Amino acid sequence: MERYDFQTIESKWQKYWEEHECFKAKADSGKPKYYALVEFPYPSGAGMHVGHIKAYSGLEAVSRKRRLEGYNVLFPIGFDAYGLPTENTAIKEGIHPRQVTDRNIAKFTSQLKRVGFSFDWSRVVDTTDENYYKWTQWIFLKMFEKGLVFRDKTLVNYCPSCKVVLSNEDSQGGKCDVCHSDIVQKTKEVWYLRITEYADKLLEGLAEVDYLPNIKAQQENWIGRSTGAFVNFEVKNAGETLRIYTTRPDTIYGVTFMVIAPEHPIIEKNSDKISNIAALEDYKAECAKKTEFERTQLVKDKTGVKIEGLTAVNPVTGKEIPIYISDYVMMGYGTGAIMAVPAHDTRDYDFAKKFGIDIIEVIKGGDISKEAYTGEGELVNSGELNGIKNKKDAIEKALEIIAQKGCGEKGVQYKMKDWAFNRQRYWGEPIPIVHCPECGMVAVPYEELPLRLPPVENFEPGSDGESPLAKIDSFVNCTCPKCGGAAKRETDTMPQWAGSSWYFLRYCDPCNSEALASPEALKYWLPVDWYNGGMEHVTRHMIYSRFWHKFLYDIGEVPVSEPYAKRTAQGLILGPDGKKMSKSLGNVIDPNDVVDVYGADVLRVYVLFMGDYEQAAPWSEESVKGCKRFLDRVWSLQEKVIPGDEYRPEMVSVMHRTVKKVSEDIERMKFNTAIAAMMSLINVLSDKGSVNRAEYETLLIMLSPFAPHMTEEIYQRISGKILNEQSWVTYDEALCVDSTIEIAVQVNGKVRGRITIPADCNEADAVAAAKASDEIAPLLEGKTIVKEIYVKGRIVNLAVK
RNA sequence: GCGGGUGUGGCGGAAUUGGCAGACGCGCCAGACUUAGGAUCUGGUGUCCUCGACGUGCAGGUUCAAGUCCUGUCACCCGCACCA
Numbered sequence: 001m002e003r004y005d006f007q008t009i010e011s012k013w014q015k016y017w018e019e020h021e022c023f024k025a026k027a028d029s030g031k032p033k034y035y036a037l038v039e040f041p042y043p044s045g046a047g048m049h050v051g052h053i054k055a056y057s058g059l060e061a062v063s064r065k066r067r068l069e070g071y072n073v074l075f076p077i078g079f080d081a082y083g084l085p086t087e088n089t090a091i092k093e094g095i096h097p098r099q100v101t102d103r104n105i106a107k108f109t110s111q112l113k114r115v116g117f118s119f120d121w122s123r124v125v126d127t128t129d130e131n132y133y134k135w136t137q138w139i140f141l142k143m144f145e146k147g148l149v150f151r152d153k154t155l156v157n158y159c160p161s162c163k164v165v166l167s168n169e170d171s172q173g174g175k176c177d178v179c180h181s182d183i184v185q186k187t188k189e190v191w192y193l194r195i196t197e198y199a200d201k202l203l204e205g206l207a208e209v210d211y212l213p214n215i216k217a218q219q220e221n222w223i224g225r226s227t228g229a230f231v232n233f234e235v236k237n238a239g240e241t242l243r244i245y246t247t248r249p250d251t252i253y254g255v256t257f258m259v260i261a262p263e264h265p266i267i268e269k270n271s272d273k274i275s276n277i278a279a280l281e282d283y284k285a286e287c288a289k290k291t292e293f294e295r296t297q298l299v300k301d302k303t304g305v306k307i308e309g310l311t312a313v314n315p316v317t318g319k320e321i322p323i324y325i326s327d328y329v330m331m332g333y334g335t336g337a338i339m340a341v342p343a344h345d346t347r348d349y350d351f352a353k354k355f356g357i358d359i360i361e362v363i364k365g366g367d368i369s370k371e372a373y374t375g376e377g378e379l380v381n382s383g384e385l386n387g388i389k390n391k392k393d394a395i396e397k398a399l400e401i402i403a404q405k406g407c408g409e410k411g412v413q414y415k416m417k418d419w420a421f422n423r424q425r426y427w428g429e430p431i432p433i434v435h436c437p438e439c440g441m442v443a444v445p446y447e448e449l450p451l452r453l454p455p456v457e458n459f460e461p462g463s464d465g466e467s468p469l470a471k472i473d474s475f476v477n478c479t480c481p482k483c484g485g486a487a488k489r490e491t492d493t494m495p496q497w498a499g500s501s502w503y504f505l506r507y508c509d510p511c512n513s514e515a516l517a518s519p520e521a522l523k524y525w526l527p528v529d530w531y532n533g534g535m536e537h538v539t540r541h542m543i544y545s546r547f548w549h550k551f552l553y554d555i556g557e558v559p560v561s562e563p564y565a566k567r568t569a570q571g572l573i574l575g576p577d578g579k580k581m582s583k584s585l586g587n588v589i590d591p592n593d594v595v596d597v598y599g600a601d602v603l604r605v606y607v608l609f610m611g612d613y614e615q616a617a618p619w620s621e622e623s624v625k626g627c628k629r630f631l632d633r634v635w636s637l638q639e640k641v642i643p644g645d646e647y648r649p650e651m652v653s654v655m656h657r658t659v660k661k662v663s664e665d666i667e668r669m670k671f672n673t674a675i676a677a678m679m680s681l682i683n684v685l686s687d688k689g690s691v692n693r694a695e696y697e698t699l700l701i702m703l704s705p706f707a708p709h710m711t712e713e714i715y716q717r718i719s720g721k722i723l724n725e726q727s728w729v730t731y732d733e734a735l736c737v738d739s740t741i742e743i744a745v746q747v748n749g750k751v752r753g754r755i756t757i758p759a760d761c762n763e764a765d766a767v768a769a770a771k772a773s774d775e776i777a778p779l780l781e782g783k784t785i786v787k788e789i790y791v792k793g794r795i796v797n798l799a800v801k
Numbered sequence: 802g803c804g805g806g807u808g809u810g811g812c813g814g815a816a817u818u819g820g821c822a823g824a825c826g827c828g829c830c831a832g833a834c835u836u837a838g839g840a841u842c843u844g845g846u847g848u849c850c851u852c853g854a855c856g857u858g859c860a861g862g863u864u865c866a867a868g869u870c871c872u873g874u875c876a877c878c879c880g881c882a883c884c885a
Binding site: 213214215217218220221222224226228244245246247248259302326327328329330332333334337338339340341345346347348350413414415535536538539572609610611612615616617618620622623625626627629630632636672673675676677678679680683686743744745746748749750751754786787788789791794795797798799 | 802803804805806807812813814815816817819820821824825826827828841842864865866878879880881882883884885
């Protein structure tokens with residue numbers, strides 16, 4: 001028969017599906033809904049990556065299976081199109097980022113369609129479309145209204161040569177990515193979203209969702225909740241207190257000094273009482289110059305300066321202790337000040353050793369002359385706490401004492417910081433705020449949204465860390481919506497994470513001009529039933545979007561509190577050399593090349609077969625060929641079709657077993673073993689030399705989520721029907737086993753023979769059969785059987801002496 | 802340092818959760834068909850010498866039985882990182 005012509009046949013079915021709107025999700029179908037979501041791509045100029053194919057092929061298989069199972073499936077796609085690379089390309093080519101974006105989206109679209117993904121193309125979302133970012137701005141204003149938006153100063157990476165603020169990614173190693181000059185830390189006033197207000201809700205919400213355990217762990221870690229105590233230390237002759245945060249109030253008797261961050265306000269406030277103020281300022285300036293690189297590389301070497309003129313008093317012991325500044329304490333966590341317990345904290349220990357400060361043991365168990373002891377043990381040198389052995393009890397009692405003395409209270413801290421929400425770039429959503437000299441920060445009225453990006457000639461970065469929008473007078477100068485006076489627009493744009501924080505809501509109702517989506521659509525489709533994406537997005541993107549969603553839930557805009565019922569992540573595809581694919585290593589595989597040579601079905605089967613879906617696996621051209629062979633064998637089975645509306649008797653159990661295996665494995669994302677099971681089935685059928693129609697149709701339906709084009713074609717040829725309109729195949733647990741089975745017989749744990757017994761054989765019969773078998777009987781002669789074990793359907797083991 | 806993960810043939814990986822280790826695929830070897838084979842088909846393929854022994858990073862342990870459970874240990878990968 002003719003060879004499988006994938007070019008013709010794949011485009012034939014892609015056209016058919018499109019013309020018949022096979023994958024369009026309809027809100028009023030009467031079927032149960034299923035919302036499968038994949039992370040929408042950033043449309044880069046390089047085009048699609050094989051990683052995208054793997055990321056989408058997983059839920060693509062699930063979606064196709066769900067449709068055959070009778071669900072109304074929403075499987076959408078869109079583009080997260082704002083961002084720096086596009087802007088840089090535009091600058092380089094001297095064209096507008098809009099043009100670059102449109103060009104890249106067109107490229108991605110054609111590539112995705114070529115692979116035959118069953119996306120609902122009528123719901124495509126583009127974050128840079130004004131009908132979309134209108135609602136991104138709308139949500140921002142709602143947050144502004146509810147007090148979740150604020151301005152604050154922060155240190156940013158600044159390149160003095162390019163005069164531009166850089167992200168951490170663009171300033172790796174303390175050098176500017178563009179001109180390679182040294183980055184300095186610069187204070188700048190920027191926008192923040194108060195995500196920390198939602199820290200507890202984000203943490204608690206994890207209890208009600210089905211995320212992979214490691215994903216939950218990463219989110220918990222990112223939020224980083226810790227419980228402890230705030231304690232106020234009186235600062236002598238300054239008339240104020242120094243507030244610290246500690247997770248170990250039980251070690252308060254071991255405090256021998258205090259450390260505050262170099263930027264701590266108490267220094268400036270009391271500069272008149274400090275005799276070495278110049279030294280402190282020098283140190284502070286030195287720290288500001290330190291790059292991220294130096295701070296992390298020089299972790300072990302503690303530096304600092306003692307504050308001369310101020311001392312603190314331990315509120316529990318009354319002891320007077322010195323105060324130091326050091327950059328190992330940061331202003332951004334806790335209160336920017338700590339009580340140092342060198343005996344039981346490695347950082348404090350290093351610092352104390354270097355500065356010759358006392359080290360007092362308060363917990364027994366270590367040797368503090370050698371190193372800090374951070375384990376548990378009996379408390380000593382600790383007044384009323386002495387003798388307590390259990391850490392929890394000790395903390396409890398210490399909190400009691402602190403409360404009694406009125407010098408502190410229980411407290412909670414998070415590692416998660418408020419979300420710095422701005423970029424000084426053109427290609428992003430304008431922040432819809434007006435700065436009025438009279439009224440301060442004023443929201444752009446809702447009816448004026450979208451606040452459009454001005455169409456300008458020159459969108460290169462501004463100077464002194466300003467956005468390019470700052471140069472455009474017609475954009476900047478405006479009237480205050482509140483008082484009508486002259487005012488200036490905010491010129492920063494939103495970060496890339498903004499548009500992706502709610503795109504899954506827009507898919508539910510992508511063309512709505514009255515709301516971000518209609519309440520009916522949201523009620524019908526939410527929550528997302530299954531969300532799959534990369535491990536690199538499980539903290540930032542997922543926490544940001546859960547935060548936005550929870551906010552929208554609180555103001556009544558969405559009907560459920562958690563956006564994603566289930567979240568999984570796929571592993572990377574590595575280069576053929578086993579290293580992460582990168583242009584510089586020249587090990588990048590272009591999915592187009594694979595489609596050109598082998599076809600879309602082969603590519604899809606391979607990315608799912610290459611290994612455990614959740615694990616990284618290297619690309620292998622040879623193995624791609626193996627998948628090609630497999631599909632070719634499925635194709636050539638057409639020559640061996642015989643009539644039959646039911647499975648042949650000898651095929652019943654293997655058919656049912658395979659259907660069970662494939663059905664279950666798709667749900668568990670074990671696509672590799674699902675495909676392996678179908679390969680085994682092909683081997684069985686090849687050995688038989690024939691396949692009947694019932695068997696073939698079942699195989700085609702099982703395979704269709706992976707290789708939809710070929711299976712549609714064959715299905716139509718052998719049955720005259722459309723596979724996509726059929727139902728998913730079912731199995732009967734009782735028919736999965738044969739009536740007789742072969743099991744192994746062990747003697748003293750070693751396999752010595754095998755017997756064939758009825759599947760429902762009882763223990764006595766099985767053991768008897770084992771003992772009587774030709775291979776086993778001789779081994780038992782002259783021996784005593786001490787124990788007989790029979791595991792039903794698996795094994796007989798005879799322990800003999 | 803903290804959190805997560807992974808170690809199984811020449812390679813990618815299976816193993817119903819304590820029950821025949823190496824499914825399935827690649828590669829390799831042999832054969833068939835061929836003018837030809839980098840196409841296809843058939844058979845073989847964990848290691849070691851002959852009987853039967855050894856084999857899941859390493860060392861112990863529990864068990865009739867361990868890749869799987871326990872104790873210790875090593876290596877690699879990813880994320881966060883002076884988080885008080």
